[in-house]
Amino acid sequence: MTARKGEQRPAATLPVARVWVDVPLAHLDRPFDYLVPAQLAETAVPGCRVRVRFAGQQVDGFLAERVAESDFGGRLGFLSKVVSPEPVLAPEIAALARAVADRYAGTMIDVLRLAIPPRHARVEAEPPPEPSPVPGAPDPAAWRRYPRGPAFLEAVRAGRQAHAVWQALPGEDWPVRLAELATTAAAGERGAVLVVPDYRDVARVHAACVALAGEEAVVALSADAGPAKRYRRWLSVLRGGARIVVGTRASVFAPVHRPGVFVVWDDGDDLHADPHAPYPHVRDVLIQRAHAAGASLVVAGFARTAEAQLLVDSGWAPEIVAARAELRVASPRIVALGETDFQLARDPAARAARIPTVAFEAARAALAGGRPVLVQVPRGGYVPALACQQCRTPARCRRCAGPLGLPTAGRAAARPAGDVRSAARRAGEARAAVGRTAPERAERIGAPGSLFDAGPDEPARRGHVGVPADRAPGAGGLPDAPGGAVGRWEGPGGAGGGRNGTDHAPGGADGTARPPTCRWCGVPDTAFRCGACGSRRLRAIVVGAKRTAEELGRAFADVPVLSSGASEVLAEVPDRAALVVATPGAEPVARGGYGAALLLDGWALLGRADLRAGEEALRRWMLAAALVRPGNDGGRVVVAAESALAPVQALVRWDPVWHARQELAAREELGFPPAVRMASADGPADALATFLDELELPPSGEILGPVQVGDAERALVRTSRKDGRALATALATAQHVRTARKEPDSIRVRLDPLELI
DNA sequence: GCAATGAGCGTC
DNA sequence: ACGCTCATTGCT
Secondary structure, eight states, rough: OOSSSSOOOOOOOSSSSOOEEEEOGGGGGOOOOEOOOOGGTTOOTTTTTEEEETTTTTEEEEEEEEEEEEOOOOOBEEEEEEEOOOSSSOHHHHHHHHHHHHTTTOHHHHHHHSSOOOOHHHHHSSSOOHHHHHHHOOGGGGGGSSSTTHHHHHHHHHOOOOOOEEEEOOOOOOHHHHHHHHHHOOOOOOOEEEEEEHHHHHHHHHHHHHHOOGGEEEEEEOOOOHHHHHHHHHHHHHTTTTTTEEEEEGGGOOOOOOOEEEEEEEEETTBBBOSSSSBHHHHHHHHHHHHHHTTTEEEEESSSHHHHHHHHTTTTSSOOOOOOHHHHHHEEEEEOGGGGOOEEEEEESHTTTBBHHHHHHHHHHHHHTTOOEEEOOSSSOOOEEEEEEETTTBOTTTTTOBBOOOTTTSSGGGGGGGGGHHHHTTTTTTOTTTOHHHHHHHHTTTTSSTTTTTOOOOOOOBBOOOOOSSSSSSSSOOSSSSSSOBBOOOOTTTTOOTTTOOOOOSSSSSSOOOOOTTTTTTOOTTTTOOOOTTTEEEEEEEHHHHHHHHHHHHHHTOOOEESSSSSSSSSSESSSSEEEEEOOTOOETTTTOOOOEEEEOOOHHTTSSSHHHHHHHHHHHHHTTTTTTTTTOOEEEOOOSSSTTTHHHHHTTTTHHHHHHHHHHHHHTTTTTEEEEEEEEEEHHHHHHHHHHHHHTTTOEEEEEEETTTTTTEEEEEEEGHHHHHHHHHHHHHHHHHHHHHSOOOEEEEEOOOOOO
């Protein structure tokens, strides 16, 4: 397949190959043209892997397309070699990768690295699989518990495009529901991609799909398989053998033929955010892909994210939720125990474990009935944040609403407030809040003209503009706003004096010498006052529930204790009396359902220095509580958290929709994603400063920070949603400039990063 | 005044 | 890791 030197002649037809070269430089993120030598005319097919000479080096690349002529002015080189004629880059995936790269201010080749697994020559030489038999459509009966469920399945069956945000009932056998969706598509000779957080979920959903659609129709793609196995399975999808793909995040790019339905399960799980550049999120990629492919999409989970709520609010996706009557039948009985309700059990052993009566009794009853009891304990290693001493609402910066923390010696506290710039300020308007001392600033926060005011270019009304489901989710690429423009965003106090708006507290916050400091913008807050209850006292969140769980084991001395966590994760536990201690995300499934669950990780989850802390706590609680039997079958859940808190109320009432609405409203008020588009930029101080200087932001653009993060610095950049595309373009352009200049330092850019501190 | 040499740069 | 440009050097 190698072209020999000297005697090269271009192919007779379509002699020009457009090639994505595998170089890491942002400013080279475009195809380069090469001549196809006559002897490679047949093998140099669109989508194949090639090697080309690029700047004197041999580099890998993907052949995007063959065309008749080039518009390059200079002399073209020849392709050096066709690595393999296998067309691994399907046109659909190429378009998707381009859109994802643009959405995340990254490069095509970075996305292709995520999308296309490494080649394995021996596997490629194996004969292609037979197309799998078309399965029959499954029985949609279980979907009748959800009013719009059967209609959605019917749309998938008929090959119509439909979107949905689905909240599963507690106890729902969701792997089987996902298998039904996939098999319904496969029955119509369409493909399906089911994306789940981890390999345990892959195994469960794969088994469910095999049971419905047959072994040959389904393939499991997850990173834990070796390279040969991985490539073989992926190839079987590419070659049309398997119609249903079950996998973890990278399978969003699986080259299924004629995709009919995409599903992301538990979209709030941070495993759905790829840790490799350009850090795409499964939900975003599937929204884009479903739209481009005319396929259906389900964003699913027990809990609902603010992002999913936005899809509903904008009219992009109708919701699939059960009626309250169904929920009453399915839900375990859930109670919350705050500190005030914390009545210790009389039993001496339980007393030693500091187990409240209600929890102790719930566990005792379940164990007496021969059923396992789930005990959810926090993982170690959460960064302690500051919260209100009195009501434990996380303490937030009054200017940018970032999380407050205690500065470690010699670090973030030193950054002056003057580092904060906004596009508006650059344009010449002096803005009020910048560079003032804290009390002065506090006075100004609620006033018009603060940094958080919606600019003149923002839409005047809050709210969403609904669009028909067949409309583009965003102009020309990934949906900047699924369903178009979303209303304006404002900071604290923007509209009518919000939560933290009018505080003007004298005196120190907690009596310490070092004032609490915002982890985002670096501004110290010498006059903290809780926005929720008005208290001026702060506390650091501390955790001790792991020990509680151990002591609980002693309280039930004759019951076996099983443990599932970071070191060893159990998939399933036997259906008999046992204490199952698990960290969030590692809860084993109990076949008949747990008799009870004790959720002891409340403060650790709610106290995380993360804007998603509440949503994340609810998500993890619901995942655990969903494993418990219905209340009328004795199922009990006890959560150790203050019942006044929104996530706790949402759990007790099993109302993920109510919580998601609140969460989204709060993000709109505070100026967090998904209400705004935000990016983080990390790098050495000097390089970052230059990078930020050169950013050409849209009018709504604003820079927070930088603040010190470890050895480097981090800034946050945000714009309104409608300027999301412009933000990504600005960041990409700034990266192009840097790599073109051969700057030695690199700046890491992430859009809408999940962890924002 | 101009060839010989080398560093830097773009990259088809 | 090549081949191009452009600056510097050294010789007539």
